[in-house]
Amino acid sequence: MKKTNTQQTEVTRRNFLKGATVVAGAAAVGFPSILHAQANITLNAAIIGLGGRGSGAGNNFLNAAQAAGVQAKIVATADIFPGKARDLQDKWGVPENQRFSGFDSYVKAMSVPGVNYVILAEPPGFRPIHFKTAIEMGKHVFTEKPVATDAPGCRIMYAAYEMAKQKGLKVAAGTQRRHQAGYIETIKRLQDGAIGDIVTLRAYWVNGGPIWHRGVKAGVSPLEVQINNWYHYIWLSGDHICEQHVHNLDVCNWIMNSHPVRCWGMGARQQLGDKAGEIWDNFAVEYEYANGTRMYSYCGQIKRAWASVSEAVHGTLGTSNPSGSISTKDGQRWRSSLRLQSNDPYTQEHIDLINAIVKGTELNEAKNVTDSTLTAIMGREAAYSGGEVKWDDILNNEFKYGPDALYTDVSKMQWGEFRTLKPPMPSQHNILAKPAQVSVA
Incomplete structure (x- = not known):
């Protein structure tokens, strides 16, 4: 990543103005929404973990789909404890027989016919095996962070990342700064040698x-x-x-x-x-x-x-x-x-994942x-x-x-x-x- 002295260039006012012109154009045009011709897919989500982040991620997903012009539903939920977030599940319209509880609830929720989008928001210790299962079952995944609590869990994640690549599955993570406009542009400049x-x-x-x-x-x-x-x-x-x-x-x-x-x-x-x-x-x-x-x-x-x-x-x-x-x-x-597309990075990370799914573009943040x-x-x-x-x-x-x-x-x-x-x-x-x-x- 480092540049040699011969390659290194001073950051001048001209460089800044040139960069600012490019950025101004990007800001004016914005990032295009999914073309309507490509938006005939329905995303059916299963949410694993119905605590504060799972509840929030469900709403972020629905808002993101609306912003991207894609049909989306939450069709299944899973939590170790029964009865979690009942009011919210009612609001989402999750059928009673597709609200699962217990240690095996994640498998049942992912197995509901039509599920193609899995949101992992359970305690991190469960995340490696839940992520591995989702990838094995061929689901696109949004996973909260962190994704493990020890090295054996991380190794499960690395292996599942490779499996997701082979299957062409899309993965976004809850490290939302990677989906935040200021970070994206600034870090690109830093990697290009701005300082x-x-x-x-x-x-x-x-x-x-x-x-x-x-x-x-x-x-x-x-x-x-x-x-x-x-x-x-x-x-x-x-x-x-x-x-x-x-x-x-x-x-x-x-x-x-x-x-x-x-x-x-x-x-x-x-x-x-x-x-x-x-x-x-x-x-x-x-x-x-x-x-x-x-x-x-x-x-x-x-x-x-x-x-x-x-x-x-x-x-x-x-x-x-x-x-x-x-x-x-x-x-x-x-x-x-x-x-x-969104000023909310928690929604933007789902927009980016939805765009990747519908457009077939590359997105797999599991290794990062x-x-x-x-x-x-x-x-x-x-x-x-x-x-x-x-x-x-x-x-x-x-x-x-x-x-x-x-x-x-x-x-x-x-x-x-x-x-x-x-x-x-x-x-x-x-x-x-x-x-x-x-x-x-």
Whole structure:
């Protein structure tokens, strides 16, 4: 990605004005909607996971289809718990006999005749096997992020990505910044050398106070407690460095068109107190890419005076906020003016997926989001262990945070199979030392 000194050119006012002219044209013309002659397809969606993101993604999908001029329906839903989001399913018009619950509900929903669009919004620990199943069944997929919580899950994702390519299936991920106009245009300029060689990157998700917790109800099984509070368990969420900070890490990987090769980190469980769970609430990780560029990552769900959800890039010729602005050392300033079909990136990611399906254009973001998920996992394990973690070591690691069924056929899981599920606390293990696997007593 780096340019040599002989290839490198100064960013001048002429270059900026030339770029601005092109962008102005793009902004005026806009991105065309799907041609009506091509829009005779009906998209029938199955939503897997009916929590806040699944409910939101369902509405985003319907809004996107309307914007793109394509007929679309939500025809099936699945959630581990019965009765979830009933009012919303009524509004969507999902038939009662196509609302499924239980560990096998995802298979039943995907098997409904006519389903050709699957939205994955269940807790991340279930995502690899759900994604693999959707691809095996020949469905186009929108998957929320992150897409795994450990290396075995990531390897399932990488294999399913290759399968999707072979089948010509389209995949979009919930890393919505890749569908946001300012990021798209700015990162293209950065990759074209607008600020010279990239020297360092910074990534922040330092936001508000502790994350939600639904508490522990008397008489409820340990497994149900953990799934109800999925964010607080590593096997289900990957810890908040994966669940949320993956957005910022993905932007940095996108800019570098690569992933880090090693990292070091630290963190703590500082303000979660005695709430049931095992995750930490702050991480600080230093990553290194293959060309020596460093990325400094900070994330926390803790109360503090300073907060930021952002990224920053420093180059030999200037700096950038990759969401839409560039400043060069010679005093030039540039801001993105690009506009897409939707001002809402959560809707735009579905518009882009629908366009790819109907037009037959290329779109498969499974590898990108898996790379960024594994980047977060690598940083998490560096903080947990206190040691240096290398990409190849974590990629090939065999340690599973979840029960074995999570990586083979979760549809066969039953509530009665589990009396106690006790993942190891981060302070009690070093993943690279290959500790004993999670056991189900």
